[in-house]
Amino acid sequence: MRLSTVSILGGTFVAAAALSATTAFFAALAVERSSADGVRLALDTEAMNWTDVAANGLQIMLSGTAPSEAERFRAITVAGQVVDASRVIDDMDVTASKGIAPPRFSIELLRNDGQLNLIGLIPAATDRDALVERLSGLPGVENVVDLLETADHRVPESWPLTLDYAVAALRELPRSKISLSAGEVTVTAMTSSVEKQRKLETDLQRRAPGPIDLTLDISAPRPVITPFTLRYLIDEQGARFDACSADTEETRRRILTAARGTGLEGEARCVLGLGVPSPEWAEATSSAILALGRIGRGSVTFSDADVTLIAAESADRATFDRVVGELENTLPDVFALHAVFPETDEGAPRGPAEFSATLSPEGQVQLRGRVHDELSRQSADSYARSRFGSDDVYFAARLDDSVPEGWSLRVLAGLQALSELANGAVTVTETAVTVRGVTGNADANADIARILSDRLGDGEDFTIEVTYDEKLDPEAALPTPEECIADVKSIQESRKINFEPGSATVTGDSRAILDDIAEVLKFCGPVDLEIGGHTDSQGREIMNEQLSQDRADTVLAELRQRRVKTAGFVATGYGETQPIADNDTEEGREENRRIEFSLIAAAAPAETDSVLESTADSGTEEATGEAGDDAAEEPSEDEQN
Structure with missing residues (x-):
């Protein structure tokens, strides 16, 4: 049967339509895949691997969780550079933002006598007016300048406690800066003396509650030391300082390093002060200490620029002469060295010349031994009564004009040294002055060494055996x-x-x-x-x-x-x-x-x-x-x- 012309034409059109649809489908699929691959490549190039890319026809779907809003917007921009921006569909999420960190509340309290400035950030819940009124009521505060800012955020747990402590500490600090944050207080201040500095540091530390981290930077003017004294000994008991003075931290470090090199153990007290006789004090004192260590035993005493080095009887004379010669060449020109090697003569008679003064715990003083003449006796008696009280002195020393030259000065120096003790004794002999006893003054050894080196002069030996007893310290004994x-x-x-x-x-x-x-x-x-x-x-x-x-x-x-x-x-x-x-x-x-x-x-x-x-x-x-x-x-x- 023959097909009609119409059927043939119709079939042709249907086949062509099917072929076109198939071609269009595969073409669209190719475009879709090409667009998705291009966007994916661009995003990977920008290290945005957290994105997922999918194509839906001509639309490009972006999904995934962006680490921030800015990154989400950047991903859309990158995709829009590959395909038309209208084709980009945003289906992305953003990581939830973390809670905003709380602000750091802090206050700077700057006080200069009557002027008090407040600078910082405080919680809005803090009663600002009450704080200003409280500070205005502090003794000596005439004007409070409020430069504080507030933030509406939870009050830190230790904030009220810290603020109370800082305000109370400010009462004792007319010129100071107190920096505080929750649980932390830093005090920067200056006092008029070392004693007040120590007391203030003790009071502030004692009153600070446990949760508060307290930092103190309290300074005091250095004392004027006159004469500028250092006395270092090496004997059978070991190495020690009777007195140590330094003008800088570096000088103190050099002195203590030299002493430790000659046998000093443990901590040593070396006072920083004004009045150093020469900028080369560190060089001179450390050289002399090391020289004494090479000799073995003895003492070296500095009284300003006068240096006295006394060897022990057991020292080797040849070593002594060699070391002293080297020290004389090493010492800076301003320092004058007087070196003594004790001469012993077993056949020579030793005179019994001696003066002793004893101070009892009850304050009674007994003076015994020998003085040069009536004038010397009156001088010693008057001096003792002026220092210890007229009713507490018993004088039983006798006159002896054969005592060595300078005996009266040695006696008066010994009495002055005795007055630094709570109880004890001083003994004056032809060769030495010895001070023994107990004191409530932590610096008594240095004070006594300064007195004796100043009064006795070059070449004179003295021994200090004084013990510090905190129970006798007037400050330590005060009730709270x-x-x-x-x-x-x-x-x-x-x-x-x-x-x-x-x-x-x-x-x-x-x-x-x-x-x-x-x-x-x-x-x-x-x-x-x-x-x-x-x-x-x-x-x-x-x-x-x-x-x-x-x-x-x-x-x-x-x-x-x-x-x-x-x-x-x-x-x-x-x-x-x-x-x-x-x-x-x-x-x-x-x-x-x-x-x-x-x-x-x-x-x-x-x-x-x-x-x-x-x-x-x-x-x-x-x-x-x-x-x-x-x-x-x-x-x-x-x-x-």
Whole structure:
């Protein structure tokens, strides 16, 4: 059967359409794969391996998790450079952002006497006005400049504790910088003396609570040392310094290094000070110390530029001569060396010339032995009585005009050295001065060496065997402020301070308790103390406040009259604002009328987790006493009586 022309034409068109569709499909597939491969290559080239690329027809699908929003946008840009940007479909995620790190809260407290600047960042929850008011109330602060900024973020756990400590420490530092952050405090300050520096460092470290990391940079002016003294000995007991002075840290290091090279063990005290006689002090002293080590035993003493080297009797004479010759050539020109090798003559008679002075723990002094003449006796007796007290000196020395030349000067030098001891003895012989005893002064050895080297002159030998006893140190023996307040409190437990009704005049029977309190405070040393006046609620509040202030001022004046050092004392009148008993009863009102002694910047109660409260804080140790009757608009029962 023959096909019709129409059928043939129709079949041809259908076959052509199928062929075109097939060709178009494979062409589109090729374009799709080519686009995806191009985008993939471009992304890999840019190190964006975190992306996944898929093609959906002419569209390019980007998926995956971008490390940041910026990286997500960069991936879209890179893909848009390979294919038309309208074909790029963004199906990417972005890594969740981490929580914002909290800010570092910190304050710089810069104080120069009356001016106080606050610089830093504090939590918004910190009561800024209360902080400024608290700092404005510090003794001597006249102006507080607030340059603080705030951030609304959680308050660090140790922030309040750190801030309390820093504010309280600032009370004792009129010229200082205190840097604080949560749990960290750095104090930079200068004191007027080494003693005050040590006391301040001890107080700040003792009061710092455990969670706070405290760094101290407190400096003090160097003392003027005159004469500039160094004394180094090597004997059967080993090597040691009786006195050591240096002008710089480098000089001290060189001196101690030389001493350790000749047998010195352990720590050695070498004071930094002013007054060095020559910039070549380090070279001269270290050379002399090493020379003594080569000789073996003996002593070397520097008194400014005068140098005395004394060998022990057991030293070798040839070695001594050689070492001294080398030392003379080594010492800088300004230094004058006097070297002594002891001569022994077994056949020569030894004279019994000797003078001794003994100081007992009770302060009694006995002077025995020999003095040159009546004038020397009077000089020694007068000097001893002036240093130890007229009633405590017993003079039993006899006259002997055969004593060696310069004997009187040696005796007076020995007495001066003895006055540096708490108890002990000094012995003066023809060949040496020996000082033995116990002292409460950590620098007594250096002081005694300075006295003897200055008074005795070149070529004179002396021995110092002095022991430091901390129990005898006046500063170390002082009671703590807490112990002082406890003693005051014990006095007031059975007695009270009374005032005339409605006035600030202390009654006669209250003067005895003020005497006893004054005796306690005299031995407390420097202490920051508040005398608080309190009244009952009778009368007008403003009158009660003024009366309590007047009474606190009166107590402060009474203590001053009794020679109590009140530089750190303040008087505050609280009126009726802090009752400790019920004002509705006479017994309660009697308890509320009182004088309280409390430490300023003392440790707060444990339950408040606060330390070193300021004056306005109430968490201090207290010793309370009676303040007397309150002022009132109408006479109280006591006034009527």
